[in-house]
Amino acid sequence: MKKQNPATKALFKAIVYIALIVMTISIIIPVAWVFMASFKRNAEFIGKGTNPWALPEQLQWQNYVTAFVDAEMGKFFLNSVIVTALSLVILLVIALPAAYALSRFDFKGKKILNIAFMAGLFVNINYIVVPIFLMLSGANRMLGVEFFLDNRLILSIIYASSSLSFSIYLLSGYFKTLPKGYEEAAYIDGCGYFKTMVKIMIPMARPSIITVILFQFLSFWNEYIIAFTLMDENSTLAVGLKNLMAVERTATNYGIMYAGLVIVMIPVLILYVCVQKQLTKGMTLGGLKG
Amino acid sequence: MNRKRAQGRFVFFCIAPAAILVTLFIFIPTINVFRMSLYRMGGITNRKEFVGLSNFQSLFDDKNFLQTMQNSIAIIVLVTLFTIFFAILFGAILHRGKFKGKNFFRVIFYIPNILSIVVIAGIFGAIYNPSTGLLNTFLRAIGLDALAHQWMGDQKIVLYSIIFALVWQAIGYYMVMYMASMAAIPEDLYEAASLDGATEIQMFFQVTLPLIWSNIRTTLTFYIISTINLSFQFVQIMSDGGPNGHSEVFLNYMYKQAYGAGVYGYGMAIGVVVFLFSFVLAAVVNKITDREVLEF
Numbered sequence: 001m002k003k004q005n006p007a008t009k010a011l012f013k014a015i016v017y018i019a020l021i022v023m024t025i026s027i028i029i030p031v032a033w034v035f036m037a038s039f040k041r042n043a044e045f046i047g048k049g050t051n052p053w054a055l056p057e058q059l060q061w062q063n064y065v066t067a068f069v070d071a072e073m074g075k076f077f078l079n080s081v082i083v084t085a086l087s088l089v090i091l092l093v094i095a096l097p098a099a100y101a102l103s104r105f106d107f108k109g110k111k112i113l114n115i116a117f118m119a120g121l122f123v124n125i126n127y128i129v130v131p132i133f134l135m136l137s138g139a140n141r142m143l144g145v146e147f148f149l150d151n152r153l154i155l156s157i158i159y160a161s162s163s164l165s166f167s168i169y170l171l172s173g174y175f176k177t178l179p180k181g182y183e184e185a186a187y188i189d190g191c192g193y194f195k196t197m198v199k200i201m202i203p204m205a206r207p208s209i210i211t212v213i214l215f216q217f218l219s220f221w222n223e224y225i226i227a228f229t230l231m232d233e234n235s236t237l238a239v240g241l242k243n244l245m246a247v248e249r250t251a252t253n254y255g256i257m258y259a260g261l262v263i264v265m266i267p268v269l270i271l272y273v274c275v276q277k278q279l280t281k282g283m284t285l286g287g288l289k290g
Numbered sequence: 291m292n293r294k295r296a297q298g299r300f301v302f303f304c305i306a307p308a309a310i311l312v313t314l315f316i317f318i319p320t321i322n323v324f325r326m327s328l329y330r331m332g333g334i335t336n337r338k339e340f341v342g343l344s345n346f347q348s349l350f351d352d353k354n355f356l357q358t359m360q361n362s363i364a365i366i367v368l369v370t371l372f373t374i375f376f377a378i379l380f381g382a383i384l385h386r387g388k389f390k391g392k393n394f395f396r397v398i399f400y401i402p403n404i405l406s407i408v409v410i411a412g413i414f415g416a417i418y419n420p421s422t423g424l425l426n427t428f429l430r431a432i433g434l435d436a437l438a439h440q441w442m443g444d445q446k447i448v449l450y451s452i453i454f455a456l457v458w459q460a461i462g463y464y465m466v467m468y469m470a471s472m473a474a475i476p477e478d479l480y481e482a483a484s485l486d487g488a489t490e491i492q493m494f495f496q497v498t499l500p501l502i503w504s505n506i507r508t509t510l511t512f513y514i515i516s517t518i519n520l521s522f523q524f525v526q527i528m529s530d531g532g533p534n535g536h537s538e539v540f541l542n543y544m545y546k547q548a549y550g551a552g553v554y555g556y557g558m559a560i561g562v563v564v565f566l567f568s569f570v571l572a573a574v575v576n577k578i579t580d581r582e583v584l585e586f
Contacts, residue, residue, distance in 0.1 A: 012490070016383050016387065017389075019383070020380070023380065023395075023399060023461070024395060024398050026458065027399065027401055027402060029424070030413045030424065045422060046422075050422065051427070052422050053424075053431075094308050097303075097307075097308075098304055098307070098309075105297065105301050113305060113309065116309075117308070120312050120316050126519045127544075127564075128323060129545075130544075130545065130548040131318075131319035131323055131558075132315060133549065135319065135322070157315070158315050160311065161311040161314070161315035161316060164311060164316075165316070168308065193300040194300065197304075218404055221406070222404075222405070222406035222407065222408075224407055225526070241409070241412065242411075242527055249415070257412070258416070261409055261412045264409050268405065268406070271404075276400070279400075280396065280400060280466045
């Protein structure tokens, strides 16, 4: 038996702390720096003698006004709010009944449907974004309209479809854990199938519904590649930011660019501060990402 | 049997919308990827010609694709190794360590995971900027001018700059995941080990690591899939494969060929190859990490 001597123990502890602190700094400093830079005037970025680490000379709120109005980030922000909300509603309205039926009823073909929805988990949207684009532009051409591309409703439907498999998987896992007695009692009281589902079973699945909403809110709000491919004028915030970054970097309007970054980050960070416990707990329920 | 029929109708209306959407926007596009890879398709003229496997043949003569493959494999391997090392290290420290503020570190480390890829690309743009970037000005301030580089502009460095961003982004996510499975290890195993005189480091290798091994194996598949996907979005925003193809990755090359250049058939052939590649790689990794499962 060997006892560790106090010196190695202290050294070990010091290394542990240093590692933790370095990692913390590497996250906090860049994020905080972006907030700080978003308040700087343009002259504080370019030219000799400018120090990126210096505090802003004054709070240049004008950057935010310019980003919101001139760079249309306000419009994109609104689009993102609409698309995210619409996607969540469509997702829940479609996923909840499907998950409920698949987990609480026995019927022919149930097994095949379960396998099919599970298979959807393995298809990643990055691979199929171009075929989706071609399908929509083909539909436009066939019907002679300009309806299917650059459409917020269509984008929301595609977002919802892309997370249906995962949400059904997660929700039906939860429905399975609920006791059978509730439905039987409801049927005896003369409650129909639909009413039983909406009034009794879905409210009981609240914890898993909240998990779905939290994760999908983040992924819909942050989504980039589908919106970039399918949208144009009605684009979302992430795409708006990408374009803003490209424009302002060449025009070297750094202050506005960083204001744009903050505008995209803020809602997510606020949500995170409120729900970080549920988020990191819910993740282990069925974490898949990418 | 009226009730039976009513139930059948109810089940049908519950599932049909979901089945239709998944078929329309997931399954049909997926089938199209495979189907289109067998055709030569022009973008503007919309001509379609069946060419069998010829797209795949030209793929293996395509020098750019071979370079892309090299870059992608390097990214997958290095991102996995670094992320797994730091995620387990920090997870174990926060799991076993007895100090204040453990929750604080967990909350902070998870932040990169909730940010949009575009935001992270913007942050790293600020870090890597050669003249006014955080990294170079910091290095110059502490007198290490020689280490300052064109982080995104140097052919030899650009891939590592992207790998660093990917690792930075991923550590917190996997750390939280490993911590959850570490939390399930019963405390008395550690008590028994410490009675036997085991040090913390010995406990890590003898108790913690074997018991979370199955969880680590599962995440290996996640690393492969998510690194292929995330590296695409990072590269698409940060460098678009440049300079000179030195940061080109699988799906960005596919996207460029298909959506950018309009060579849909060829682009989809790349998609098929990448999909099969990731599938085979995941299966191989799963096979070689197969150990006897220890339970507690």
